[in-house]
Every structure is written in structure tokens, then in C-alpha cells.
Amino acid sequence: MTTKPMTPRALGRATLERQLLLARAPMGVEDAVAHLVGLQAQEVRPPYVTLAARLSGFTPGALSTALEERRVARLVTMRSTIHLHTADDCMTLRPLVQPARERELRTFRNGLVGVDLARLAALAREYVEAEPRTPKELRALLLKEWPDADPQSLSTAARCLLPLVQVTPRGLWRRSGAVRLTTAGHWLGRPAPDAAPAPDATVLRYLRAFGPASVRDFQQWAGLTRTKEVFERLRPQLTTFRDEHGVELFDLPDAPRPDEDVPAPPRLLAEFDNLLLSHADRTRVVREADRGRTWQGNIAHATFLVDGMVAGLWALKEGALKEGDAAQGSRLVLEPFRDLVPAQRDALVAEAEHMAAVLEAPGAVTVDFGTVRR
Structure with a gap:
């Protein structure tokens, strides 16, 4: 194990390489979405821009087809924002961040007085699996059970308690429609995992896509807390560095770390690009x-x-x-x-x-x- 200093410019070049922004990669849509551990997808266009900046030979139709074939999907995961993930990651990353989504409900507790959250989750699942529902339709159905509750709080609670995906045509290139929701398992035809996965593999994937990075950086990206013990558990298989402020940074020993003077070509990024949102200290970019x-x-x-x-x-x-x-x-x-x-x-x-x-x-x-x- 080593602890070497790294300048912000060196950190930037390492992250750009892993983000496929030093040279476009000859990679397919699913492989790229998996490598990047999801794409910000608050709006329809950003995932297309994100991949256009990173992949050689990318066409919007390739991502639209992947959405239509349910090989990728859009749902709330990290930082309580809509991300586009592979089908595999939909079923594993959402359970990983589920505790954070449930803590989010505290913000809406005044609008949920008297609401049985377990029953709300069961009813919401029944409604959206019967047919995909818009948030407005889901609120109206839940209000029949709890007429005195705050409507927005009811639909937010459903979003926090259940892994709700935005079904197509939402997200399709130039054919997008209104947001309609169903559960990830129902849409993707996959059983829900028995338990949330350990975060170890996700930490390693994060470092592969965003490292070198600190514990706080990972927590910023994932929207999770109390993950220091995970890094300590992984420490024997990682290498470490220090940034200019002395903060410890973790990395995979075999991950690319280009020279800080390697040319970085101009790139156009999407709104909310994860390159800009996935570190507590963003001075590398x-x-x-x-x-x-x-x-x-x-x-x-x-x-x-x-x-x-x-x-x-x-x-x-x-x-x-x-x-x-x-x-x-x-x-x-x-x-x-x-x-x-x-x-x-x-x-x-x-x-x-x-x-x-x-x-x-x-x-x-x-x-x-x-x-x-x-």
C-alpha cells in the first residue's frame, strides 16, 4: 500500500480517462451504462448527450432501442434522482440505496399523518403493476384510502418505498411521452433480490468509474452515509493517495492514472452530468x-x-x-x-x-x- 500525493490536475486526468472523456470508447450502450454505473436522467435528452460525448459511433437510436427492449430503464437511485441503469443495476443499486430513500420520508412526515406506510407500499404496488400509472393517477388512487393526507407526500412515499421505473415511451429519442410508473421487477420481468447487496462491489465499481476518490466522494455520489468501514474492509486490495489538502484517496491498483499533462480534448456535457456531481471535492474538473x-x-x-x-x-x-x-x-x-x-x-x-x-x-x-x- 502506498500513499502518494496527487494534484487536482492529475486527479482530473484520471477521472476523465475512466469517464471515457479523454478518448471516445468503441463500447455499446449497455456496457457504457454499466461502466459508468448509471447516467443522470432527470430529463429525456441528457443520457443521449452523455453517451454522445463518450462513445464512438453512438446513435440515439441505440439507446432508444435498449430502453424499448428493457435492457436499460429509468428510476430513482443515487441522490434521490432519476438515473438510467442497466436492468441488472436496476435490481441491485436501488436496494443498496433504499435506506436513504426511506430516510427521505422524514421530510414528508407532516403530510403522512395516519398513513400506514406498509399498506401504502402494498397498494401502490398493486396499482402500478395492474397498469403503469402517472404520478397524478397514483396520487388520486392513494387519496381514496387516505383522503386527509397531502397528495404530493403520498406519491413521494410510493416513490421512496418502491423501485418505480419510468416505462417507455418516456425517455425515447424524439418519441418520449409522459411519466408512467410501474415497479422495476414487473417491468423487467425479474424477481426482487432477497436482500440488499453489500456495498463492497459498488465501491469498487465507483472507483473504476470515478476514482481516485475519498470516502466522502463516494458518499456524495451514492447519497449514502457511514461507508468508511467498507473502505477499511477493502483497504488491503486498494492503493491510496493524498490530495493537495491531505485527504486520503482510494483507488484500484490497476486503474488508469494518466500523466497530468496528457491532452484532454474539448467535450460537451449534459445537464447534471455525473462527472460534475460525483465528488465532494470537485476541483479536479x-x-x-x-x-x-x-x-x-x-x-x-x-x-x-x-x-x-x-x-x-x-x-x-x-x-x-x-x-x-x-x-x-x-x-x-x-x-x-x-x-x-x-x-x-x-x-x-x-x-x-x-x-x-x-x-x-x-x-x-x-x-x-x-x-x-x-
Whole structure:
């Protein structure tokens, strides 16, 4: 076991390599989703952008097909947010974070006075397995049993107590529909696990995708607490480092750790990309001066990387050219946080053009520098 220092830049390069952001990987959709241990999927488009930034030869249709064939699905897991997971991970990661989802119910206890949570879970399961239900429909059914309860608290309790997946067409490329819910086991045709898995394997997968990382980093990603003992149990098979503040970082001995000066090409990331949300200390990819610049109220903007760091915002505005132009096309706007040298601008524009092509932006695409935030 070693304890070596690592600079933020070295940590960034290691994480970018594992996130498939130093070079696009010739990997299939399921393999990529499994390797990344899920993709943020609060909205429909982000998983498509996430894979377009990371995979060579990716097409949106490949992810849509995987959703339709139920090889991947969308449900609440880490940090109480919608993630897209493989079918296998739907059945294991949700039980792992279930204690956190149940603790979340404390926030809604005032709206659940007199509600038998075990009965609520049983009824909600019966309703959504009879047919997929919208959250509004599920609330209405549960209100018949508990008319004095807060409607939002009832549907939130169902989401916390049960592994509810968003069934297709929700999430399909350009064919998405309203959110309708059923249980993961019912949708995927798989039995529920007898017990939640030990977190050890998930810690190792997290390090493979996001390391080197501290205990707090893992807890930030998973939304779990009290996992230090897991790292201690795994310590004999891990190597350790220290960041610039002396925080202990764990890693897999055979995981890639490129030189910190390895070139990092520009990449366009989705809103809520897990690269930006999965460490307690995010300075490996976000400068302190840029913290908070990717948010406006409760809106998260899509970001882009230059030299491995968040360097600005972007937005694709489809059909955004004025009426009367030669072709009704699309506009991809780049808003850098600071001046870029000509070579960086050229490389960023080329990457933006690639992203627009993969996302099948209609018409001629104009890439220019402007303002994303309003």
C-alpha cells in the first residue's frame, strides 16, 4: 500500500480517462451504462448527450432501442434522482440505496399523518403493476384510502418505498411521452433480490468509474452515509493517495492514472452530468472561480470542458434560425467563462459540430459564441 500525493490536475486526468472523456470508447450502450454505473436522467435528452460525448459511433437510436427492449430503464437511485441503469443495476443499486430513500420520508412526515406506510407500499404496488400509472393517477388512487393526507407526500412515499421505473415511451429519442410508473421487477420481468447487496462491489465499481476518490466522494455520489468501514474492509486490495489538502484517496491498483499533462480534448456535457456531481471535492474538473456558474435558480445548464476543466456553457436551439433563411436550421451556442486561444476555439467548434450531428439537429447547424444564460 502506498500513499502518494496527487494534484487536482492529475486527479482530473484520471477521472476523465475512466469517464471515457479523454478518448471516445468503441463500447455499446449497455456496457457504457454499466461502466459508468448509471447516467443522470432527470430529463429525456441528457443520457443521449452523455453517451454522445463518450462513445464512438453512438446513435440515439441505440439507446432508444435498449430502453424499448428493457435492457436499460429509468428510476430513482443515487441522490434521490432519476438515473438510467442497466436492468441488472436496476435490481441491485436501488436496494443498496433504499435506506436513504426511506430516510427521505422524514421530510414528508407532516403530510403522512395516519398513513400506514406498509399498506401504502402494498397498494401502490398493486396499482402500478395492474397498469403503469402517472404520478397524478397514483396520487388520486392513494387519496381514496387516505383522503386527509397531502397528495404530493403520498406519491413521494410510493416513490421512496418502491423501485418505480419510468416505462417507455418516456425517455425515447424524439418519441418520449409522459411519466408512467410501474415497479422495476414487473417491468423487467425479474424477481426482487432477497436482500440488499453489500456495498463492497459498488465501491469498487465507483472507483473504476470515478476514482481516485475519498470516502466522502463516494458518499456524495451514492447519497449514502457511514461507508468508511467498507473502505477499511477493502483497504488491503486498494492503493491510496493524498490530495493537495491531505485527504486520503482510494483507488484500484490497476486503474488508469494518466500523466497530468496528457491532452484532454474539448467535450460537451449534459445537464447534471455525473462527472460534475460525483465528488465532494470537485476541483479536479471545476475551478473554484467557476463554482455556481453552471446554475441559474433551479436550472442547470449544459457545460463544456476545455483542457479537462469546465470552461463554459452550451445550448442547442433546434430550428432557431430566422424565417426566410435558406434553410430552417439549428444553432448551437457556446458561452465560454473566459477567453480561449484560437486553437481551443477551433477544437471546441469542431466538437460542437460533432455533437449536433450525433443529436440529429435539424437543418443546417450554426455554431457560434454567445450567451446561454438569460
